[in-house]
Amino acid sequence: MDQSEQLDLAFAALAHPTRRAILARLAKGAATVSQLAEPFEMSLPAISKHIRVLDKAGLIEQGRDAQFRPCKLNPKPLKAVAGWTEHYRHIWEGRFETMNEIITELKGGPDE
Amino acid sequence: MSDEMAWVRIEQEFDAPIDMVWQMWADPTLFARWYGPKGFTVPVAEMDVVKGGTRKICMQMQTPDKTMTMWFIGVYTEVSEPVRLAYTESMCDAAGNIIPPSAMGMPDGHPETTEVIVELNEANGKTMMVMTHKGVPAGTAGEGGWRQAIDKLAALVAAA
Numbered sequence: 001m002d003q004s005e006q007l008d009l010a011f012a013a014l015a016h017p018t019r020r021a022i023l024a025r026l027a028k029g030a031a032t033v034s035q036l037a038e039p040f041e042m043s044l045p046a047i048s049k050h051i052r053v054l055d056k057a058g059l060i061e062q063g064r065d066a067q068f069r070p071c072k073l074n075p076k077p078l079k080a081v082a083g084w085t086e087h088y089r090h091i092w093e094g095r096f097e098t099m100n101e102i103i104t105e106l107k108g109g110p111d112e
Numbered sequence: 113m114s115d116e117m118a119w120v121r122i123e124q125e126f127d128a129p130i131d132m133v134w135q136m137w138a139d140p141t142l143f144a145r146w147y148g149p150k151g152f153t154v155p156v157a158e159m160d161v162v163k164g165g166t167r168k169i170c171m172q173m174q175t176p177d178k179t180m181t182m183w184f185i186g187v188y189t190e191v192s193e194p195v196r197l198a199y200t201e202s203m204c205d206a207a208g209n210i211i212p213p214s215a216m217g218m219p220d221g222h223p224e225t226t227e228v229i230v231e232l233n234e235a236n237g238k239t240m241m242v243m244t245h246k247g248v249p250a251g252t253a254g255e256g257g258w259r260q261a262i263d264k265l266a267a268l269v270a271a272a
Contacts, residue, residue, distance in 0.1 A: 088245055089120045096124050096243075099136050099146040103128045 006058060010077040013057035018042070019050050026060060026073040036071060120245040130234035133241055134194035137230055147171075163191050167199055168208060185210065189227070197230040 013019055022036055037047040054060045058077045063070045126133050136142050138161045144154035148171050156170035165188045173180040183204045190198035202225045203211045213224060229244040
């Protein structure tokens, strides 16, 4: 999976309040599916569906233990999303440099 | 509206009075001069800088074989000269119809509308500018939308 595909999956997975709540819970530590389901008025299969979306996006990892399959947060794709927002910072910083040049010019240029 | 929900927050000091920095945002001619990213020009900057007023910006880049044109439309949500300015921004076509971000190659879930907030404060002849750029939920009232997503995201990355 290339980075852009991974970002697409991560953004799509984050675009749901239940999945964000699940991630927030996992940020505190690993949990089983039934533990994750507890705070929601939702069936286990419905929660499992959200977990599959998160798993596919690589946002979580599921353990091998056949009975409990505890879920664990995988921070890597989240860091990719954060990196993407950095793109905006670079654009703005470039603009403000230009703004500063115009301000200097309007004030009559640098003292030389 | 806490800071960690923002995508970008930049603080910058200008050696200029507050009115001059305000004009950089409020005067279309001046705005067009600094706003385009490197290599872009801003041939159109229509700005009705009053609360509820609309803004329409065109950015253009000339490459050897074609001209790349991008349009942005938005509304001023707050205009308190010369200390605070806020406006929304969405990608649109030349007629002003909003284009979904996914059609422009942005990742799924990218908010259709973003918001820019500018706060200015003058002290000793210098002006401190704080610019915040954030994703805003567009038509997702039931979902809570992007502010929350970014909030959670920031917390998760910090905890990772």
